[in-house]
Amino acid sequence: MYFPDIPVIKYEGPKSENPLAFKYYDPDRVIMGKTMKEHLPFAMAWWHNLCAAGTDMFGRDTADKSFGCEKGTMEHAHAKVDAGFEFMQKLGVGLFCFHDVDIVPEADDINETNRRLDEISDHILEKEKETGIKCLWGTANLFGNPRYMNGAGSSNSADVYCFAAAQVKKAIDVTVKLGGRHYLFWGGREGYETLLNTDVKFEQENIAALMRMAVEYGRRQGIKGDFYIEPKPKEPTKHQYDFDAATAIGFLRQYGLDKDFKLNIEANHATLAGHTFQHDLRISAMNGMLGSIDANQGDYLLGWDTDEFPYDVYETTMCMYEVLKYGGLTGGFNFDAKNRRPSYTPEDQFYAYILAMDAYALGLINAAKLIEDGRIDRFIEERYASYKTGIGAKIRSGEATLEELADYAGKLGAPALPGSGRQEYLESVVNQVLFG
Numbered sequence: 001m002y003f004p005d006i007p008v009i010k011y012e013g014p015k016s017e018n019p020l021a022f023k024y025y026d027p028d029r030v031i032m033g034k035t036m037k038e039h040l041p042f043a044m045a046w047w048h049n050l051c052a053a054g055t056d057m058f059g060r061d062t063a064d065k066s067f068g069c070e071k072g073t074m075e076h077a078h079a080k081v082d083a084g085f086e087f088m089q090k091l092g093v094g095l096f097c098f099h100d101v102d103i104v105p106e107a108d109d110i111n112e113t114n115r116r117l118d119e120i121s122d123h124i125l126e127k128e129k130e131t132g133i134k135c136l137w138g139t140a141n142l143f144g145n146p147r148y149m150n151g152a153g154s155s156n157s158a159d160v161y162c163f164a165a166a167q168v169k170k171a172i173d174v175t176v177k178l179g180g181r182h183y184l185f186w187g188g189r190e191g192y193e194t195l196l197n198t199d200v201k202f203e204q205e206n207i208a209a210l211m212r213m214a215v216e217y218g219r220r221q222g223i224k225g226d227f228y229i230e231p232k233p234k235e236p237t238k239h240q241y242d243f244d245a246a247t248a249i250g251f252l253r254q255y256g257l258d259k260d261f262k263l264n265i266e267a268n269h270a271t272l273a274g275h276t277f278q279h280d281l282r283i284s285a286m287n288g289m290l291g292s293i294d295a296n297q298g299d300y301l302l303g304w305d306t307d308e309f310p311y312d313v314y315e316t317t318m319c320m321y322e323v324l325k326y327g328g329l330t331g332g333f334n335f336d337a338k339n340r341r342p343s344y345t346p347e348d349q350f351y352a353y354i355l356a357m358d359a360y361a362l363g364l365i366n367a368a369k370l371i372e373d374g375r376i377d378r379f380i381e382e383r384y385a386s387y388k389t390g391i392g393a394k395i396r397s398g399e400a401t402l403e404e405l406a407d408y409a410g411k412l413g414a415p416a417l418p419g420s421g422r423q424e425y426l427e428s429v430v431n432q433v434l435f436g
């Protein structure tokens with residue numbers, strides 16, 4: 001046991017003061033016809049939870065994630081598997097996400113790295129069978145190694161491009177072996193630092209080609225779900241090509257990848273792009289492209305990806321509002337989040353997941369209440385009522401011509417002002433539903 005002092009985390013309700021209990025996440029509670037557990041397929045991010053130990057630009061690790069072993073060894077990699085499964089089991093988290101190099105230390109020779117991946121995935125598979133926990137998605141880390149300084153699919157070096165392809169191929173194999181339904185591309189360094197040295201069109205064509213090859217191979221190997229792009233506007237590069245949901249959707253359509261790909265929307269990436277989290281969820285959902293979510297939050301005062309555990313219940317509420325309206329996710333809610341550096345103990349890791357799972361449970365409860373209340377839906381319905389009949393209906397049906405609309409306008413004199421947006425009223429409805 002790696003967390004001997006931590007019990008299985010149970011639901012104790014909102015009055016409980018036990019820090020090691022859920023206050024809102026009650027897995028079997030039914031909301032709008034499904035249990036909370038079904039609505040909220042939570043996933044653990046291997047990299048933050050089992051690897052990252054607090055190192056930042058200004059200081060070294062604060063947390064001990066050695067799990068009693070020397071880091072960088074296969075012994076350590078195996079210990080992480082056991083610790084990770086114990087962690088997920090104690091919290092009732094049923095899924096995990098991984099990069100290839102999160103689960104094994106990378107060797108100089110890719111053949112040796114692949115051998116290590118075979119060894120570790122045997123162990124993970126065994127734990128999956130024992131616990132029922134599964135892989136949500138896998139991915140290859142195509143940004144950490146210096147060879148990827150200019151990107152992977154977007155690299156100026158064809159040899160580096162091939163190396164990326166080799167990593168993607170193996171990461172797909174491991175994902176399929178672990179029962180993962182989905183495969184993810186986060187464009188780690190797929191972007192540029194300056195246009196003075198960059199052929200954007202050339203690079204984007206190459207990225208699309210790599211993705212097309214991955215789909216072609218992945219479908220043959222057994223990726224049954226979706227391929228994902230995870231948009232992010234900047235960091236590590238000054239400009240990332242998968243800037244936001246709208247940009248990623250345009251890219252996927254341009255290169256004919258939109259049937260196989262959906263989006264994995266990360267809250268902190270959406271806010272870095274200057275959007276709300278809800279905005280990128282809405283854009284994905286309305287295009288039928290919402291696949292999965294990296295459930296974290298950023299800090300509006302900081303201009304980088306702080307990857308905090310979700311705490312802001314307004315944000316989780318609006319997220320779950322979009323998800324419920326969409327009919328749920330075929331992916332999951334991956335906590336791509338890390339403890340703040342001074343919260344360095346194993347208990348802090350559990351507190352973080354309890355916070356996050358409770359924040360999403362609250363979001364779900366609130367979003368269902370907003371939908372059941374119906375005032376927001378009714379308001380929106382009425383707001384566009386002028387398109388239901390007459391000239392409005394004609395516009396919607398696509399039968400109107402510009403001349404006809406101009407004639408119509410000419411007879412109107414000045415149109416009446418459109419109905420009030422009633423923003424403050426609607427915000428007060430939200431607060432009443434949440435706190436009333």
Ligand code: XUL
Pocket residue numbers: 099139186230232266294305336
């Ligand atoms: C980086 C990020 C990644 C992806 C997976 O900002 O979010 O961890 O989720 O590569």
Ligand code: CO
Pocket residue numbers: 186230266294336
């Ligand atoms: Co992410």
